[in-house]
Amino acid sequence: ALKTTGQAGAYISPYPDVRAGTWYAGYVTAARDAGWVTGYLDGTFRPDNQVTLEEALNIALKAMGYGAADFAYGFPASQLALYRSLELDDGMTAVQGQPLTRRDCAILLYNCLGAKAKSGMVYAQQLGYAVDAQGKINYGSLILTQAQGPVMLATTVEDAVGFAPRLVYRDRRASDVGSLRQADVLYYIKDVATVWAYSDKVSGVVQAISPSTVAPSAVTVSGVTVPLGSSGAIFAFSDPGTVKVGDKVTVLLGAGGQGVFVLTGGTLEESVTGVVLSVATGAQADARGNLIQSKQLTLFGADGLTHVYPYSGSLKAGDIAAAAVRGDELTVKKVKGSVTPSGTVENGLLDGYTLDEDSRIVDFLSARAVRLTARRLEKVDIASSDVAYCSVTGSHIDTLILKNVTGDMNDFGVVTSVSRSENLLAAPSTYVYMIGGVPGVLSAQSGFSAKVGPAVFEYKDGAVKTIKELDGKRVQLLGQLTVTLSDGTVMDLGGSVQFYRRSGDDWYLSSRAELAGLTLTAYYDDTAANGGEIRVIVGE
Structure with a gap:
């Protein structure tokens, strides 16, 4: 809420019809x-x-x-x-x-x-409150200090918290009792009849318990490391507890992303659908905690997490798969979507299906993937060939996995110098660049045509495949969230837009405030309809 500086019932009459002494x-x-x-x-x-x-x-x-x-x-x-x-x-x-x-x-x-x-x-x-790494308000830190819980929802919310809530927030959004599901983690304040629910879970094989089973504070489950946030979860992974390295579990996450409940023995079937990033041999812990070389599958899930599972099948990078844990059984198999919507996203609708903040959306290219919000796709054109997977419940899109619609999985920065050899067969060209202000050097025989200036770096198999120049136009108006270009086009600022100052041949990472008063040029990777955004702004 807004910080309070007034005093209830103050003997001041700020307006003729606001009497001194009234509560407001x-x-x-x-x-x-x-x-x-x-x-x-x-x-x-x-x-x-x-x-x-x-x-x-x-x-x-x-x-x-x-x-x-x-x-x-x-x-x-x-x-x-x-x-x-x-x-x-x-x-x-x-x-x-x-x-x-x-x-x-x-x-x-x-x-x-x-x-x-x-x-x-x-x-x-x-206002002085904590925010998380994404710049979002950390309600978890407030809830952990002010609310009761956590409790796991098993039957009804009234049974779980002891009252009928008037306000319900689920996964940091205003919601209602009808949205709550079995195994949601609940926190509550009875005096204000409010419940905060969290549905995030991590399922898979326990790979590590850190720093030790004597006093565990975190657990790694199929590649995802989760801090432990309850005495019950800490006990479960401790020496006297029942869960060991190599066991298959589902960890329920509460406020702040902490693991607070541990489910085993078939109490809940939990699955995650995503895109396979790689299938390779790597170190995996066995039941005794010893590292052995085994085949592993890396999956970027629609939950936004990267999962690693033991695997012996024929799936390959780019396949869409679902990993499910029930009791001691872990399965990873290829899946197909139920529909293939296409068209322009308008007012949260894609081809008649609702796309909202409850929809889990992923965009991927090669071995890189990102999770998107529904708002990121507003006004974006999506072809049927762009849809790798889509599942729906009724007319609501639950999971949507796209193939390089937004370009958000690429890196953006500036090429600061290019040295090209006259004989490409004898020596490669050298590109000096900055991505987010971090310098780098890349040598290549061919495949890169970028000149000095803002560029997009595209990857394949973990390495830069191409460097392409970004298109740019002079800035007419720089807003908080959008940019009006010299031709009147309005484009969104990318979530990780970078600001640079150029002076002759020198480039410096800068900020919006430091570029005030300079001539600005905004660079974008594509039109808004094709998922493009303003990626780099340069002041001169």
């Missing part, structure tokens, strides 16, 4: 002094009026630091545009001109905490 007078005064509210043209505040969506947005965005420069299109068009681009509309039901319900107010504030403020920081971080 101090808060209205604080909001006025902060510049979040200004009242109406007649000098009144009208405290008994209902608050519409656009009015609430105006206050929330000002609290986040946005101001006149960001509201160039006037009220409420500018506020509603930021509402959508900052993803403040996630889970909201209110529409323009309608008053907000208390539920919508709570969800809006919740969404604001996880969004980028004008400063570029996550708003919660600006």
Whole structure:
């Protein structure tokens, strides 16, 4: 929530119709002094009026630091545009001109905490709260310190937590009781009748218990290392516990991604579908903890994790497979999707199927894969040949695996110099580059045509296959989330957009703030319809 600076019942009358001594007078005064509210043209505040969506947005965005420069299109068009681009509309039901319900107010504030403020920081971080490595608000750290739990959902939520919740959040999103599933991990605060649920799991073979079984603090299951976050999970992997290296388990993850429950013996069948990245021989722990050389399959799952399984079949890189654990049995087999949708993603719909934040989406190329959000695919054209796998429940897309639709699995940076040999048969060309500011040198006989400047680095079998120049245009307007190019085209900033400053032949990793006042050029890998985004911005 917003940091409170007002005092309930303050004896101040900030507006003629806000009487001193009322419970809200101090808060209205604080909001006025902060510049979040200004009242109406007649000098009144009208405290008994209902608050519409656009009015609430105006206050929330000002609290986040946005101001006149960001509201160039006037009220409420500018506020509603930021509402959508900052993803403040996630889970909201209110529409323009309608008053907000208390539920919508709570969800809006919740969404604001996880969004980028004008400063570029996550708003919660600006308020002093912790955020995770992806810059998202770390609700897990708050829940761990303030809520009760964890408990595992076995039958009903009332049985698990002892009350009927009024508010439910599942996997960090506003939800409802009907969305909860068996084996969800629950945390709760009874006084506010609120439940936080987590559905993430890791299944497979126990490969390592760290630092030892005397005092375990983490476990590696099929290539995924999970910190242990409950006394029960710690005991399960300790010397007196029942789980050993080589056993097949499902670890339930709670707040902060910690392993809190361990399921064995067929208590739950858990599977993950994904793309095979590689099949190779590697070191694998046996039941006694000894390392032996065995065939392993590496799978990038739709859960966004990379899993490693013992394997002896015929699957190969690029195949779509499902790995399932039930009791002591682990199976990995090739799977086919149930549908092959195609078309342009419009308003969360692809070929009549719903694509939303509950959909698990992967994009891959060669041995590289990334997990995407549904919003990343909005307005992107998807051909049937782009779909490697798609599973649905009714009209909802559960899992969608794509073949190089967005290019997000590639690296982007700048080539700072190129030395080409006159005799390519005698000596290779040398490319000096920076990716995210990290320098590198690559020599190659052929296959690279890039000149000095921003470039995309594409990989095959773990090595750079091609270096291609990025297209660029002068920047007309650099926004928080989008760029308006010189021809009027508006494109999204990539999630890992890089800023560089160029001075003659020298290139320096920079930042948005440091490039202020310079002439900017934005570089992109493709059109927005083909999944392209702004990848590099150069100031000169």
